[in-house]
Amino acid sequence: MQQSRYLQGGCGGACGVIYETVTPSCNNETAFGGAFAVSFNNSGHVGPDARDTLWAAYAPQLRADFAYRASHVTARVAKEIIARFYGQKPAYSYFMGCSNGGREAMMEAQRYPDDFDGIIAGAPALWITPGVVRIIHESQVARGADGQPILTPQSTQLLHRAVMAACDGLDGLKDGQIDNPRRCKFDPRTLVCKPGRNADCVTAQQAETMRRLYEGPVDAQGRRLFFGGEPYGSELLWTGPGSFVADGYQLAANQIKFMINNGETDQDFDWRSWKPDAAALADLMEKGGYYNASNPDLSAFKARGGKLIMWQGEADNAGGSYLLPDYYQRVRDTMGGFAGTDPFMRVYMFPGVYHCAGGYVGYQHDLLGPMVNWVERGVAPGAVEGAAILADGTVRRRPTYPFPVQARYVGKGDINAASSFAPAPVPEGYDDRFDWVGADIHAGPPPVAY
Structure with a gap:
């Protein structure tokens, strides 16, 4: 094991199956190239596909496992296995998931802040119940x-x-x-x-x-x-x-x-x-609010030195346009604005990208590399460059800046070259809080489980 790293992947939908890849897919070569010990789990239950939910009936333990416990237990067990096999626990631990896997990622940051040094939460289903x-x-x-x-x-x-x-x-x-x-x-x-x-x-x-x-x-x-x-x-x-x-x-x-x-x-x-x-x-x-990874208080994760990247496609048909910006706004409100949030958290909204993968402009972005650099070298991520193959075969490269900063064409140069874009200033009084009925409704207690 090189550099003593551990990477845990998330699962999607209602889980029940063991995933074998991470998202974005361009990160798989790095993830499985020998730089990490890697694990996945089925969220504590077995199902025929990721849309099956029958497993949850009359099973409070399985519901708690899916909601928040399975990823935590997997992290503890996997690190112990690594220690037994390599003679030491990993020096750095990472979590990477999308959709429900992004929700799992945020449950880790919110409930178990000591499990991972770096967390990448893609298109997170933060409000799974509503x-x-x-x-x-x-x-x-x-x-x-x-x-x-x-x-x-x-x-x-x-x-x-x-x-x-x-x-x-x-x-x-x-x-x-x-x-x-x-x-x-x-x-x-x-x-x-x-x-x-x-x-x-x-x-x-x-x-x-x-x-x-x-x-x-x-x-x-x-x-x-x-x-x-x-x-x-x-x-x-x-x-x-x-x-x-x-x-x-x-x-x-x-x-x-x-x-x-x-x-x-x-x-x-x-x-x-x-x-x-x-x-x-x-x-x-x-009845089911305990599934939601919507707590904006990430102070414990920040205090232990954790780093967090959240991302989503701007054309995400499952996540919509407003959910992630709203959560990021509430985190900033809770954690002391941009000054209190930027040291440990960055959000990226990728234009043209669908839910977790693909898009009418199907950009691919490397997020695992920037996360490793942030955790292990202290180099915070700035612009993330994406690449997409257009319908005519042209390769387009574009920077995406930490949200809410937008990329703006400088007025000259190749529009398919990243160098032709610069960050646009954020308007004064920028606020992404979304007005909806559930904003102030509190979740009930989780089921009685271990």
């Missing part, structure tokens, strides 16, 4: 009264082109990517077919569905029940297999039945007719 509201909302609005999908691949392709045309240039450069979709305000109802026209347009029903997917779930008073909906730029994924829009209800309904209600109630839960409100959200949080 997330079922958004997932079911999308399944509801995306199907008609006959149960059939309202949107077609042709309609979402048309929408994506229109969104890019409207919002690509908001950052001052037309380059085929939206750097900050939170600035985009495109209204899909402008695409509705006019009388006598039925090509390159959408129906009124399709346009309303698109609008509601961007908006996210709201109650009867118009109050938001989650951190918005689909981000601008994610449209090409809406009609594909495996998307939340297409069939996310399968996972979310079973999470409500088995993970949140333990299989004891809600067996007749009907996702089609469910109309959640503030009371329903509070009930979900009371």
Whole structure:
């Protein structure tokens, strides 16, 4: 084992299986090249796939394992195995996960700050419990009264082109990517077919569905029940297999039945007719809030010298646009602003990138290298350069600066060269706190377990 390093990987979805790779995928060569002893775990249970939740019924220990305990126990056992095999425990320990693995990463930072020196949390499912509201909302609005999908691949392709045309240039450069979709305000109802026209347009029903997917779930008073909906730029994924829009209800309904209600109630839960409100959200949080890695107080992790990188794609169809910026804002509010946060935590929002991997501009970024340099050499990460192969075969390289700093074209030079970009100043009074009903609802206690 070189440099006495340990790397633990996270799992995705509802876990139940052993992963064999880390995300971003470009880090796998480093992770498995001999520089680290590596481990993964199935989050304490066995399942047929990452969307199965039946294991949680009548099993408080398994629910606690999935929520927070499994990664901690794995870290303790793995380090002991390393010590037995190599004669010493690792000098440096790292955790790297995406989606639910990003949530596991944050549970480690929040609950077990001594387990890891460096943590990389990608597209973290920080609010897994209220997330079922958004997932079911999308399944509801995306199907008609006959149960059939309202949107077609042709309609979402048309929408994506229109969104890019409207919002690509908001950052001052037309380059085929939206750097900050939170600035985009495109209204899909402008695409509705006019009388006598039925090509390159959408129906009124399709346009309303698109609008509601961007908006996210709201109650009867118009109050938001989650951190918005689909981000601008994610449209090409809406009609594909495996998307939340297409069939996310399968996972979310079973999470409500088995993970949140333990299989004891809600067996007749009907996702089609469910109309959640503030009371329903509070009930979900009371029964299953212990799954959420949403605590902004990272003072113990900071005090022991831990380093944290959080990241997400700006076109993340599962995470949306607002969840991670909101969490980072609340961490800054808790930890003393940027001055108190920058010494141990950096956040990166990657333009054009989907949930954990891929994208309409599929950038790859090395995050493990910067983390090792930060932990072991004290060199804090600045701009992270990403590379993507465009449709015409051109390789585009771009810097992404620690959020909320944005990359800005300097006005000359190759737009596919990282050297043509510089950091733009952050506006005064910058605040990313998101106003939603669940912001002040506190979680109930975890299940009785070891």
